[in-house]
Amino acid sequence: MNTPRYHGHYVWRRYRRNQLWLKLKTNKVVLVSSIVLLLLSILALLAPWISPFDPTNLQQQNIMDAELPPFWHGQSDSRFVLGTDGLGRDLLSSILYGLRTSLWVGFWAVAVQFTIGTLLGLSSGYFGGWIDRMVMGMADFQLTFSSLMLAILVLAITQAALGAQDYHTWSPWLLILVLGIADWPQYARTVRASVLAEKHKDYVLAAQVLGYRSRHIMLSHILPNTLSPLLVIASLQVAYVILAEAALSFLGIGMPYANPSLGGLIGSGFEYMLSGLWWIALLPGLALVLLLLSINLIADWLRDALDPKNIGQRP
Amino acid sequence: MMNHVIKLLLRMLTSCLVLLTVAVVSYWVLGLISPQQTLHMDLGQYLGRLLEGDFGRSQFYHEPNLHVILQKLPATFELVLVASILVALLVLPLGFYTAIVPQHKLARGVMAFSLLGISVPVFLTGSLMVFLFAVELNWLPAFGRGQVIRLGFWDSGLLSVSGWQHIIMPAVALSLAMLPLFLRLLRAELMQVMNSNPVRFAQAMGIAPWRIWLSYGLRNAILPIITMASLQLGTTMAYTLVAESLFQWPGVGTLFMQAIVRSDGSLVAAYLILVSAMFLLFSALADLAYGLFNPYLSPWHRDQGVASKSGLKAP
Numbered sequence: 001m002n003t004p005r006y007h008g009h010y011v012w013r014r015y016r017r018n019q020l021w022l023k024l025k026t027n028k029v030v031l032v033s034s035i036v037l038l039l040l041s042i043l044a045l046l047a048p049w050i051s052p053f054d055p056t057n058l059q060q061q062n063i064m065d066a067e068l069p070p071f072w073h074g075q076s077d078s079r080f081v082l083g084t085d086g087l088g089r090d091l092l093s094s095i096l097y098g099l100r101t102s103l104w105v106g107f108w109a110v111a112v113q114f115t116i117g118t119l120l121g122l123s124s125g126y127f128g129g130w131i132d133r134m135v136m137g138m139a140d141f142q143l144t145f146s147s148l149m150l151a152i153l154v155l156a157i158t159q160a161a162l163g164a165q166d167y168h169t170w171s172p173w174l175l176i177l178v179l180g181i182a183d184w185p186q187y188a189r190t191v192r193a194s195v196l197a198e199k200h201k202d203y204v205l206a207a208q209v210l211g212y213r214s215r216h217i218m219l220s221h222i223l224p225n226t227l228s229p230l231l232v233i234a235s236l237q238v239a240y241v242i243l244a245e246a247a248l249s250f251l252g253i254g255m256p257y258a259n260p261s262l263g264g265l266i267g268s269g270f271e272y273m274l275s276g277l278w279w280i281a282l283l284p285g286l287a288l289v290l291l292l293l294s295i296n297l298i299a300d301w302l303r304d305a306l307d308p309k310n311i312g313q314r315p
Numbered sequence: 316m317m318n319h320v321i322k323l324l325l326r327m328l329t330s331c332l333v334l335l336t337v338a339v340v341s342y343w344v345l346g347l348i349s350p351q352q353t354l355h356m357d358l359g360q361y362l363g364r365l366l367e368g369d370f371g372r373s374q375f376y377h378e379p380n381l382h383v384i385l386q387k388l389p390a391t392f393e394l395v396l397v398a399s400i401l402v403a404l405l406v407l408p409l410g411f412y413t414a415i416v417p418q419h420k421l422a423r424g425v426m427a428f429s430l431l432g433i434s435v436p437v438f439l440t441g442s443l444m445v446f447l448f449a450v451e452l453n454w455l456p457a458f459g460r461g462q463v464i465r466l467g468f469w470d471s472g473l474l475s476v477s478g479w480q481h482i483i484m485p486a487v488a489l490s491l492a493m494l495p496l497f498l499r500l501l502r503a504e505l506m507q508v509m510n511s512n513p514v515r516f517a518q519a520m521g522i523a524p525w526r527i528w529l530s531y532g533l534r535n536a537i538l539p540i541i542t543m544a545s546l547q548l549g550t551t552m553a554y555t556l557v558a559e560s561l562f563q564w565p566g567v568g569t570l571f572m573q574a575i576v577r578s579d580g581s582l583v584a585a586y587l588i589l590v591s592a593m594f595l596l597f598s599a600l601a602d603l604a605y606g607l608f609n610p611y612l613s614p615w616h617r618d619q620g621v622a623s624k625s626g627l628k629a630p
Binding site for chain 2: 146246
């Protein structure tokens with residue numbers, strides 16, 4: 001008997017023939033940046049296993065190893081491929097752990113933004129009336145404040161109130177929470193606009209007639225049709241959140257000192273730069289730029305590729 | 316006319332409400348950071364003193380907070396001013412150039428550079444410039460403000476050679492951080508206008524290209540630019556704060572970060588109130604500028620009804 005074959009290879013073939021994938025294959029710049037991003041993410045994920053040292057372990061630190069240059073210099077040490085910072089920590093391990101921190105903060109903060117913004121936008125567009133007016137009023141108000149400035153103020157004041165020691169046990173979570181809460185309006189506005197366009201279409205009316213709950217209609221009928229602009233915003237926001245985390249850590253109010261982050265490394269390396277030790281600040285900076293540039297390039301491409309105006313075109 | 320008066324009143328009312336909220340929050344912050352200061356002063360007394368213009372005394376400087384902040388304000392203002400002038404001088408020619416010949420190699424290079432600019436945080440450009448121009452080449456000073464000349468209550472660094480030498484690097488770093496956003500926006504707007512029917516008609520009539528660019532292109536692109544500028548006000552503040560603390564620029568941002576480190580609660584509270592007041596003032600100014608450039612929104616425009624009905628944006 002011939003059964004329809006909805007098996008693995010069929011799904012795989014469908015993905016291979018997907019337009020998005022075809023467009024990706026033809027765009028060299030984006031292909032390279034997605035490979036770079038993939039590599040960086042794998043390195044970051046595997047950091048605890050592949051990095052030669054553990055930067056959080058004080059036992060492996062030796063002040064005698066401090067300020068060693070990277071491998072292309074004459075006086076470098078073979079144990080430290082990219083040199084060491086001012087405290088004798090291996091720079092390569094710190095950068096790997098820093099990438100991990102950046103991606104971790106970026107992912108969770110964007111997850112918080114996405115959830116808050118989407119839920120508020122969905123209910124604002126679907127229910128309308130005073131909920132709509134209230135949510136959009138809040139969004140307009142919030143949009144005028146910059147999330148980075150808000151994060152600087154909130155985190156700095158919390159640090160002053162708690163003292164640096166106590167503050168740094170909570171700062172990673174606080175960072176995610178502040179950056180996550182402060183940036184929801186973009187999502188809410190986009191979702192609301194899409195919901196307003198979708199909610200009078202027949203499939204929504206059909207679902208309403210069938211007696212589904214509003215929650216079910218919003219989440220499983222309308223939301224899937226509004227996802228693509230959200231994806232673009234979320235991918236741009238990952239880059240922005242990573243940049244904001246780096247700036248906050250650079251100012252000394254982000255990640256704790258014991259927990260290496262790219263911004264913190266650049267901040268502590270800047271002091272050594274004035275005496276000519278450029279690699280402590282600039283090598284983590286290079287990693288940060290690579291990460292941000294690849295995410296920005298992909299997000300930029302995604303915006304064009306998912307734009308309904310361009311969808312019918314051949315790649 | 317009546318409509319505008321009501322709008323203005325509403326705006327002032329919301330501004331006052333925001334300031335009141337900020338004042339309550341800053342009382343709370345004061346209690347968090349230096350609890351001894353709020354022991355003998357309840358919220359009502361605190362608000363009363365604020366209304367009289369008494370922002371308390373700084374515990375570190377032993378001077379009135381208002382005085383301390385006003386002393387540091389000129390430095391920040393001059394930095395932002397020079398950076399904005401740089402942005403304006405660069406963004407107009409580059410925006411027109413990349414919009415008029417978008418396929419040209421140099422124009423593509425400029426756009427690629429602007430994408431890179433988004434991905435390089437201000438503190439990294441700053442560090443790189445310090446390394447190149449201050450440490451290696453020894454051309455420019457790495458930090459501070461140089462010689463200042465006192466003009467009444469205003470300490471100006473723009474009247475001496477050393478002041479200019481000191482302001483170059485922070486201002487360029489700050490403007491490079493703001494430039495890509497405006498460049499991309501101006502280019503997108505100009506390209507949209509250049510492809511519109513009125514412009515094609517004007518070209519067909521044989522109007523000189525520069526007149527089309529200025530009176531059709533710039534005039535229609537200036538409104539989104541102003542909106543963007545007012546939305547980016549907070550981000551500019553945050554970037555200024557980061558640039559200030561990188562170059563040890565003796566401005567308001569550095570003052571705030573130092574007050575945090577020194578647990579100077581009363582100065583932090585005063586900073587919060589004054590910065591929010593300034594923020595509200597500047598966003599009101601941006602709205603005024605919007606009205607000025609958009610004749611149909613301006614209170615002095617007479618044929619409002621006709622214009623809003625026809626919905627035209629005539630050059």
